[in-house]
Amino acid sequence: xxxxxxxxxxxxxxxxxxxxxxxKGRIVELADSKAELDTGDARVEEAFxxxxxxxxxxxxTHLREPGFEYKEDIESGLRAxxxxxxxxxxxxxxxxxxxxxxSVTDFMLDKARKAWxxxxxxxxxGALTKGLKGEELAPMAELARAxxxxxxxxxxxxxxxxxxxxxVEYSSDWGKPVIDHCEDPYLGVAAGINEGxxxxxxxxxAQPDVAEALQVARDIxxxxxxxxxxxxxxxxxxKSLDLIRAAKERGVKVTAETAPHYLILTENFLxxxxxxYDTNAKVNPPLRTEADRLAMIQAVNDGTIxxxxxxxxxxxxxxxxxxxDVAPCGITGLDTALSxxxxxxxxxxxxxxxxFRAWVTRPCEIFxxxxxxxxxxxxxxxxxxxxxxxxxxxxxxxxxxxRNTPLLGSVRKGRVKTHFLRGKKIV
Amino acid sequence: xxxxxxxxLDVSQLSQSEVMAIFETAARFQEINERPVKKVPTLRGRSVxxxxxxxxxxxxxxxxVAGKRLSADTFSLAKSxxxxxxxxxxxxxxxxxxxxAPDAIVIRHWCSGAARFMADRLDCAVINAGxxxxxxxxxxxxxxxxxxxEWGDVAxxxxxxxxxxxxxxxxxxxxxxxxxxxxxxxxxxxxxxLPPAVKSWPATVYSDLDEAVKGVDVVMCLRLQLExxxxxxLPDLREYARTYGLSARHLEMAAPDVRxxxxxxxxxxxxxxxxxxxxxxSLILDQVASGVATRMxxxxxxxxxxxxx
Ligand SMILES: [Zn+2]
Numbered sequence: 013x014x015x016x017x018x019x020x021x022x023x024x025x026x027x028x029x030x031x032x033x034x035x036k037g038r039i040v041e042l043a044d045s046k047a048e049l050d051t052g053d054a055r056v057e058e059a060f061x062x063x064x065x066x067x068x069x070x071x072x073t074h075l076r077e078p079g080f081e082y083k084e085d086i087e088s089g090l091r092a093x094x095x096x097x098x099x100x101x102x103x104x105x106x107x108x109x110x111x112x113x114x115s116v117t118d119f120m121l122d123k124a125r126k127a128w129x130x131x132x133x134x135x136x137x138g139a140l141t142k143g144l145k146g147e148e149l150a151p152m153a154e155l156a157r158a159x160x161x162x163x164x165x166x167x168x169x170x171x172x173x174x175x176x177x178x179x180v181e182y183s184s185d186w187g188k189p190v191i192d193h194c195e196d197p198y199l200g201v202a203a204g205i206n207e208g209x210x211x212x213x214x215x216x217x218a219q220p221d222v223a224e225a226l227q228v229a230r231d232i233x234x235x236x237x238x239x240x241x242x243x244x245x246x247x248x249x250x251k252s253l254d255l256i257r258a259a260k261e262r263g264v265k266v267t268a269e270t271a272p273h274y275l276i277l278t279e280n281f282l283x284x285x286x287x288x289y290d291t292n293a294k295v296n297p298p299l300r301t302e303a304d305r306l307a308m309i310q311a312v313n314d315g316t317i318x319x320x321x322x323x324x325x326x327x328x329x330x331x332x333x334x335x336x337d338v339a340p341c342g343i344t345g346l347d348t349a350l351s352x353x354x355x356x357x358x359x360x361x362x363x364x365x366x367x368f369r370a371w372v373t374r375p376c377e378i379f380x381x382x383x384x385x386x387x388x389x390x391x392x393x394x395x396x397x398x399x400x401x402x403x404x405x406x407x408x409x410x411x412x413x414x415r416n417t418p419l420l421g422s423v424r425k426g427r428v429k430t431h432f433l434r435g436k437k438i439v
Numbered sequence: 440x441x442x443x444x445x446x447x448l449d450v451s452q453l454s455q456s457e458v459m460a461i462f463e464t465a466a467r468f469q470e471i472n473e474r475p476v477k478k479v480p481t482l483r484g485r486s487v488x489x490x491x492x493x494x495x496x497x498x499x500x501x502x503x504v505a506g507k508r509l510s511a512d513t514f515s516l517a518k519s520x521x522x523x524x525x526x527x528x529x530x531x532x533x534x535x536x537x538x539x540a541p542d543a544i545v546i547r548h549w550c551s552g553a554a555r556f557m558a559d560r561l562d563c564a565v566i567n568a569g570x571x572x573x574x575x576x577x578x579x580x581x582x583x584x585x586x587x588x589e590w591g592d593v594a595x596x597x598x599x600x601x602x603x604x605x606x607x608x609x610x611x612x613x614x615x616x617x618x619x620x621x622x623x624x625x626x627x628x629x630x631x632x633l634p635p636a637v638k639s640w641p642a643t644v645y646s647d648l649d650e651a652v653k654g655v656d657v658v659m660c661l662r663l664q665l666e667x668x669x670x671x672x673l674p675d676l677r678e679y680a681r682t683y684g685l686s687a688r689h690l691e692m693a694a695p696d697v698r699x700x701x702x703x704x705x706x707x708x709x710x711x712x713x714x715x716x717x718x719x720x721s722l723i724l725d726q727v728a729s730g731v732a733t734r735m736x737x738x739x740x741x742x743x744x745x746x747x748x
Contacts, residue, residue: 212634215551215572215611220635289552333530335550337571 014040016054018435021045023059023396025386026364030064034392037434042386057437059396062429066368066384067099067132067393069375070346072166072191072245072269072321075101075134078119079108084326084413086120086134087127092324092346092412094132094439097428099393100381101132105139106167112139112150114158121159131433135381140165140179140190146172149179156186161379164191166245169227171197177234184240189267189378191243192231194252195297199223204294204341206279208301214288216336221304224297225251232259232266241265243378246323248274248297250307257316267378268316271323272352273299273343273418274308275362281418291332291339293418295325309356313366318378320370322349326414344414347405351424354399358425395431403427442740446558446565449574450615458619461580462587464736465729469588471508472732482511485542485742490516490532490557491568493549497703498568498578501727502545505734511742514541529553533560542742546570551608564741572606578702579612581733583620585726586657589698594621597694599651600642601685602661602710603632609702610661614642627651628683631672648682652689659700660685660711676709686712690720698722 014035021031022045029045075089086103093101103120105111111120117136124134138155140163142148152163163183169192170176180190195202200219205211211218228244232255235242247253247270256268279299281287293299311317325342332339353371356362376383384390403409405419431439440460444452453461471479487506491499499515506513516536529548533556536544543564546554551571558565569575586593598617604610604626617624624642626633637644645651652658667673690697699711699721707713716723 207635209636209639212636212639213611215570215574215608217572218635289555330528330530334528335548335556336552337550338529 016040018055019051020057020059022061023064024061025064034435037392039386039388039390039392041388062396063399065097065395065397066372067395068097068371069100069381070098070322071102071319071375071379073101073103073324075103076326082328086123088413090124090128090132094431095411095428096346097350097395099132099433100135102135102137102161104137104164104166106144110139110143111136112142114154117155117158117160130436130438135161137162137164144168146170149182152183153186156188162189162191166193169193169195169197173230180238180240180242189241189243191245193245194224194227196223196226202296204296204298206298206300210279210283219298221249221251221300224249225255228252228255232264235266236264244268246271246297247317249300249304253307253311253316267318269319269321270308270317271321272349275356276352277418278302278305289336291336292416294336294339294341295343296341309361312370313363318374320353322346326412327416329415332416344412344417347410347412348419351426354426392435393433396429397426398429399426401427442744447576447737447741448554448558448567450576450579450612455619461736462584464739465584465732468735469732477508478510480510481739482509482742486512487543488514488516488536488541489545491547493547495547501730502734505731505738509735509739529556533557537561543738566737569608573608574612575608576612577734577737578609579616581726581730582613582700583616584733585722585729596656597623598657598659599625599627599655600659601627602683603663604628605632605634607661614640625651652692654694656694657698657700658685663706663710680709684710684712685715687714700726
């Protein structure tokens with residue numbers, strides 16, 4: 013047996029007290045805790061009953077570097093990730109310049125390595141079209157060779173279905189999935205509020221849920237016709253779920269994600285007197301209705317939604333402290349994702365298995381990333397989490413540069429205490 | 440009465456008795472407007488900033504006259520003369536205004552929620568003179584006041600609001616106001632110009648003007664933004680005028696003594712025919728006169744609030 017160099021003692025894992033044995037960055041064994049244990053000269057981490065969790069993967073993050081470092085940079089984004097329980101981070105290509113050449117990919121990877129030599133690991137997502145303009149295919153082979161793990165035009169839907177089809181075909185040659193930003197560009201406006209009672213009352217231009225569902229329908233039909241998987245980003249409404257569920261039943265290779273804010277917030281947030289026109293709740297796709305929210309939770313439970321992803325979209329305070337029409341869309345999410353979704357598990361709304369599938373196993377399967385299930389040989393990527401520790405979401409407690417969250421001021425439960433990647437402590 | 444509101448952002452924040460208090464105050468000021476010397480010293484030494492980020496000669500002049508008749512000093516900060524075009528944020532504009540320490544700011548802005556944004560950041564009274572598609576409380580109050588002057592009470596009456604409801608802050612505020620006053624509200628316009636969730640509004644919705652106008656006591660026409668055709672919301676103005684333009688024919692179908700209102704400025708021959716605009720039942724010019732009195736009342740109540748504590 014390999015020489016054990018790290019032992020985590022008395023952690024909680026699926027209702028048991030366990031010890032975790034690590035050698036050379038890999039899991040050797042996860043065993044029921046023993047009162048007496050000879051740990052030799054291994055480093056011992058006493059967990060004191062903290063919750064043990066495999067590191068999570070965020071398949072949809074905006075890290076803003078290069079180009080918008082004042083919102084977030086790779087160093088600060090990875091810090092938020094490390095403290096948020098994330099071991100793998102996939103970052104979107106809508107930087108400036110756009111990540112549509114290998115030199116931008118190289119730059120990102122280099123920045124990440126220098127800032128965080130031991131992780132969280134950064135996996136860039138390459139642009140699907142040059143400059144995200146939706147006019148010409150991006151050099152996806154070059155980007156794949158440089159280390160991009162997927163392609164997406166996230167932020168701007170590809171208007172031409174013909175070009176989108178070609179992009180899906182071309183990327184499949186390199187075994188990299190396409191992640192589609194599901195929004196029909198011709199219906200409504202990306203106004204950050206759901207079209208309905210609240211938008212009507214507030215007098216804000218809005219976007220109906222069918223704008224999302226139309227694009228979902230297009231992608232499903234294409235994925236089926238081409239027999240190539242397509243991953244559907246930030247799904248937010250029942251209409252999309254119905255389409256995805258039916259597609260999966262007939263074997264279409266689509267996968268889908270949603271973000272934690274769609275599981276806990278609705279458009280009614282903006283109905284509250286104190287939150288009218290609160291730009292921190294301006295997000296694309298917009299927060300939907302209570303019926304949509306409940307259906308989203310159900311869809312994560314039953315696997316219609318494969319994975320959770322933060323769609324972490326940090327913005328500077330001054331950009332959000334403005335008129336609703338003018339403010340950019342987006343919610344900062346890396347810091348709060350674990351707390352809010354584990355709260356749902358604690359409340360019994362979200363099944364624990366669904367939580368692990370959505371944050372840990374499925375994203376790694378879909379995007380072919382290192383995964384830890386505490387099986388011998390798995391990468392020793394895990395963290396210890398105090399599910400009962402209360403904290404207030406505020407400028408002081410968020411590690412991201414972005415403070416743009418409607419959860420600001422709210423009290424959450426659960427804090428990461430320490431995080432290991434490949435057996436090395438990162439926080 | 441002791442006025443409890445720092446700001447006037449929308450009529451939804453006002454109780455029915457507060458609306459009546461505004462009407463009573465406006466009635467007193469209306470009397471001043473009929474004197475040879477139309478000025479009282481009530482707000483002498485107080486300053487009102489007119490911050491109009493979106494041009495509006497009518498509303499701005501109305502507030503300006505209202506302020507001056509109460510002897511307040513009024514200052515204009517128009518979009519062209521402010522830094523907005525140079526990219527100054529609304530927050531910086533708010534801070535700049537705050538530093539000038541005015542007693543009230545009247546704001547007109549093209550974004551819904553802009554008045555609320557200012558009110559949250561300024562110590563002085565913020566009067567919403569129209570924010571995006573959201574609210575135009577003084578317009579609704581002057582409309583209500585005009586009818587109150589006509590009838591004494593509008594409870595039980597039926598008001599038809601006609602035209603582009605979706606993009607109209609006037610419609611939004613008036614739906615609130617007339618419900619508050621006990622009137623029944625009807626809305627009529629093509630589906631493309633109705634708010635998506637109009638069914639949730641306290642109003643009956645019509646697409647056929649002939650149906651909508653039957654037996655109503657007031658028709659309130661809204662100004663049509665002529666570019667709606669290019670937004671793909673209308674085929675063309677001819678079609679609109681023939682289908683949703685208020686004409687003499689409609690007056691026959693309404694209540695015998697139907698009143699006609701319009702917030703102005705008019706597109707004659709589009710949303711309203713010229714003869715209807717000028718007919719005996721038209722209250723369009725009364726609205727303008729009521730506008731000054733109502734705005735005097737609003738400025739007075741909000742600016743003397745602290746002094747009466
Ligand atoms: Zn997106």
